[in-house]
Amino acid sequence: MGEAERQAARAAKKKKGLVIVNTGNGKGKTTAALGILFRAWGRGMRVCMLQFLKHENASFGENKAARKLGIEIVPTGDGFTWTSRDMDETVARALHGWQLAQQKITSGEYDIVILDEFTYPLHYGWLDTQDVIAWLREHKPPMLHLVITGRYAPDALIEFADLVTEMRLVKHPFKEQQIRAQPGIEF
Amino acid sequence: MGEAERQAARAAKKKKGLVIVNTGNGKGKTTAALGILFRAWGRGMRVCMLQFLKHENASFGENKAARKLGIEIVPTGDGFTWTSRDMDETVARALHGWQLAQQKITSGEYDIVILDEFTYPLHYGWLDTQDVIAWLREHKPPMLHLVITGRYAPDALIEFADLVTEMRLVKHPFKEQQIRAQPGIEF
Numbered sequence: 437m438g439e440a441e442r443q444a445a446r447a448a449k450k451k452k453g454l455v456i457v458n459t460g461n462g463k464g465k466t467t468a469a470l471g472i473l474f475r476a477w478g479r480g481m482r483v484c485m486l487q488f489l490k491h492e493n494a495s496f497g498e499n500k501a502a503r504k505l506g507i508e509i510v511p512t513g514d515g516f517t518w519t520s521r522d523m524d525e526t527v528a529r530a531l532h533g534w535q536l537a538q539q540k541i542t543s544g545e546y547d548i549v550i551l552d553e554f555t556y557p558l559h560y561g562w563l564d565t566q567d568v569i570a571w572l573r574e575h576k577p578p579m580l581h582l583v584i585t586g587r588y589a590p591d592a593l594i595e596f597a598d599l600v601t602e603m604r605l606v607k608h609p610f611k612e613q614q615i616r617a618q619p620g621i622e623f
Numbered sequence: 624m625g626e627a628e629r630q631a632a633r634a635a636k637k638k639k640g641l642v643i644v645n646t647g648n649g650k651g652k653t654t655a656a657l658g659i660l661f662r663a664w665g666r667g668m669r670v671c672m673l674q675f676l677k678h679e680n681a682s683f684g685e686n687k688a689a690r691k692l693g694i695e696i697v698p699t700g701d702g703f704t705w706t707s708r709d710m711d712e713t714v715a716r717a718l719h720g721w722q723l724a725q726q727k728i729t730s731g732e733y734d735i736v737i738l739d740e741f742t743y744p745l746h747y748g749w750l751d752t753q754d755v756i757a758w759l760r761e762h763k764p765p766m767l768h769l770v771i772t773g774r775y776a777p778d779a780l781i782e783f784a785d786l787v788t789e790m791r792l793v794k795h796p797f798k799e800q801q802i803r804a805q806p807g808i809e810f
Contacts, residue, residue: 454808458651462788468651470658471685476807478688498658501665505692548807581808600793601649607787620663620735621641621768 453580454598455572459555459589462603463622469550469583470498476548477507484508484540485550488533488557488586497620512536530562541576548581555586558593565590572596640767641785642759646742646776649790656737656770657685663735664694671695671727672737675720675744675773684807699723717749728763735768742773745780752777759783 456472458465469485476483485502487509502509512533534557540549557563569592576582584593594600643659645652656672663670672689674696689696699720721744727736744750756779763769771780781787 451805454805456808457793459793460791463786464645464651464655464658464788464790467658467662468655468790470661471651471654471656472808474657474661474688475654475684478684478686478691479807481807497662497665499665501661504665581805594793597794599650599795601651602791602793603651603655604647604789604791606644606646606781606789607784618638618641618768620666620668621643621659 452578453576453582455576455596456581456583457555457589457593457597457600458583458585458603459587459594459600460602460604461587462605463608464603465585465587466498466552468601468603469552469585472548472581472583473502473507473550477505481547482545483548483550484510484546485552486533486537486540486554487511487552488530489553510536527562530557533557534563534568538571538575541572541580541582544577546580548583550583550585553586554584555589555593558590559586559588565592569593569596639765640763640769642763642783643768643770644742644776644780644784644787645770645772645790646774646781646787647789647791648774649792650795651790652772652774653685653739655788655790656739656772659735659768659770660689660694660737664692668734669732670735670737671697671733672739673720673724673727673741674698674739675717676740697723714749717744720744721750721755725758725762728759728767728769731764733767735770737770737772740773741771742776742780745777746773746775752779756780756783 458468473483473485485498485508499509501507512529537549537551537554540546558565558568572582573596584597589600645655660670660672672685672695686696688694699716724736724738724741727733745752745755759769760783771784776784776787
């Protein structure tokens, strides 16, 4: 391929906002999303993360770091709600989180929006995956990058996404060696 | 299990510095390491990252972010050197990088040391994997977390590590859709 052909090939490549999914049973789904956030912040891009599961530990490293940097990390949902007895409330909270996400996505205020653990409301049917995808297809700004994390990403979401990575657990110390989850690494 | 038993079980769990490996052909290996760095920085932990491959783009988002935060990200090696004709120089540079890593690891100045793309010098035999592991076994401070990223993690390294995740490529836009690698996401 000559230089002119290379240039033409390069120009033909599209630049567009990606839909990125980090799924699988391994570590690093949320952590890699935080890495994107860190990188993008380094470039002066506008980022926010919505957390769809509320975790037990109220002062995660990422929340502390985000506060220091003025990055928005917003908890939605009521966390670990698949054990909740009040399913109506669970659904209502998932819907609330999704409405918040829709606002962020269409606000024009961000270059990257991260929906952390967003696969769970889809997987458990608190939100309709097809409706969510249809909405994204119509309303996601073309240049906005959208990052979705969590286990059990529905097939339709994987089909819709541009970039999908499965984080696969090969070896886990907390199960095998009885080692505690540790601050800065796990949360 | 009663409360006393639960407490005993919890106390029996070890707290120790982990050896973490992010490998596989997918995205997110380095990015998840950056997420750890971001989290740990949020907690006021002392972190540094040594980069064993020099990349083409001199102003990665992560380097910009690190500079802003005063986090050390140090390039070693001469990057993409498996195509180098001067293999002696390649080996010398890998060794130089490893010596730098040894200094950082034993310095007592860090809680977390990240060796980014460190699997390559091992995989290509520029460094001896068994020697590296033997050194780590003897010299890594017990509480120091060590994070190693890159494809082709040698079996012996996986065996030695506490936590191993394979980032598996499910879908990649830059191959399938002719979309460019994009700032803030890819680098």
